[in-house]
Amino acid sequence: MKIGFIGLGNMGGPMAANLAAAGHDVTGFDMADVSIEGVSNAATVEEAANGADVVITMLPNGAIMHAVADQILPVMQAGAALVDSSTSDVDNTRAVAAIAEKAGIHFLDAPVSGGIGGASGGTLTFMVGGTQEGFDKVAPLFDVMGQKAVLCGEAGAGQSAKVCNNMILAGTMIVTCEAFALADKLGLDRQKMFDVVSTSSGQSWSMNTYCPAPGVGPKSPADNDYTPGFAAELMLKDLRLSQQAAETADADTPVGKLATALYEQFVEQEDGEGKDFSAMLPRFEKRSRS
Numbered sequence: 001m002k003i004g005f006i007g008l009g010n011m012g013g014p015m016a017a018n019l020a021a022a023g024h025d026v027t028g029f030d031m032a033d034v035s036i037e038g039v040s041n042a043a044t045v046e047e048a049a050n051g052a053d054v055v056i057t058m059l060p061n062g063a064i065m066h067a068v069a070d071q072i073l074p075v076m077q078a079g080a081a082l083v084d085s086s087t088s089d090v091d092n093t094r095a096v097a098a099i100a101e102k103a104g105i106h107f108l109d110a111p112v113s114g115g116i117g118g119a120s121g122g123t124l125t126f127m128v129g130g131t132q133e134g135f136d137k138v139a140p141l142f143d144v145m146g147q148k149a150v151l152c153g154e155a156g157a158g159q160s161a162k163v164c165n166n167m168i169l170a171g172t173m174i175v176t177c178e179a180f181a182l183a184d185k186l187g188l189d190r191q192k193m194f195d196v197v198s199t200s201s202g203q204s205w206s207m208n209t210y211c212p213a214p215g216v217g218p219k220s221p222a223d224n225d226y227t228p229g230f231a232a233e234l235m236l237k238d239l240r241l242s243q244q245a246a247e248t249a250d251a252d253t254p255v256g257k258l259a260t261a262l263y264e265q266f267v268e269q270e271d272g273e274g275k276d277f278s279a280m281l282p283r284f285e286k287r288s289r290s
């Protein structure tokens with residue numbers, strides 16, 4: 001397929017490289033001057049999109065994605081597909097989907113889970129919103145870049161799934177970290193705590209797979225001085241999107257709201273920026289009840 005790839009950063013770079021390595025004709029564009037093996041560089045965003053069967057965006061947020069979509073939709077051919085794999089807000093996503101539909105272009109929101117490791121290894125999970133026809137057209141590309149793609153519903157459903165997933169992730173990570181800090185103060189050995197909880201009803205991905213305690217459980221960013229992994233500021237971005245979506249949908253999300261406030265404090269006032277989101281554990285360790 002002829003593919004335009006816009007946004008060749010930490011995630012987009014390796015995703016584009018994997019598509020090129022699988023034999024697709026990939027033309028990339030990024031505002032920063034980057035070159036990716038196997039990917040030809042376009043001089044403008046329009047040039048990357050012109051004549052493409054599928055254009056993929058992997059950009060910092062929904063507002064930037066919307067601005068880029070406004071530039072490229074007029075040069076894309078009817079029947080082509082625009083796939084936004086950025087984590088974008090639901091409102092911008094639905095707005096772009098409506099413009100694309102009028103132009104006869106399939107729009108899919110297809111945010112990912114799996115991080116930079118998943119992008120490099122081609123093992124991402126795609127949560128997709130859009131039509132079955134659009135999904136079927138792009139499915140072979142999801143197969144190259146990921147291990148699983150789920151069509152969640154119409155446009156916006158992929159981003160909705162993403163914010164719900166990450167709101168759960170933030171909640172379980174925070175409570176796992178505070179439970180370790182409580183266990184320390186109760187004199188409970190961290191390894192014993194892991195052995196019990198990881199096989200009991202308190203288990204979660206945060207405890208079992210991404211344990212925030214160094215030296216306990218499988219290898220995780222905690223074992224590398226909390227170098228991300230998944231940075232706290234990216235978690236804060238996703239939590240803010242969850243609260244924006246909850247506001248629009250009039251949903252009561254008290255734990256999500258508190259998690260957003262905690263990550264905001266951690267990132268903006270407590271030196272959490274640039275650390276993995278599991279560095280909430282050393283944060284709690286230093287605190288007392290008052």
Ligand code: NAD
Binds near residue numbers: 006012030113115116
């Ligand atoms: P990044 O900052 O490394 O990459 C974004 C790229 O977009 C940059 O290279 C930037 O130069 C480029 N860019 C910005 N504005 C542009 C424009 N107008 N035209 C062309 N290029 C432009 O970010 P990333 O880590 O690759 O994340 C990309 C998206 O994926 C974000 O929405 C993020 O929330 C999401 N995401 C990231 C991770 C992760 O672990 N990094 C995991 C899941 C989802």
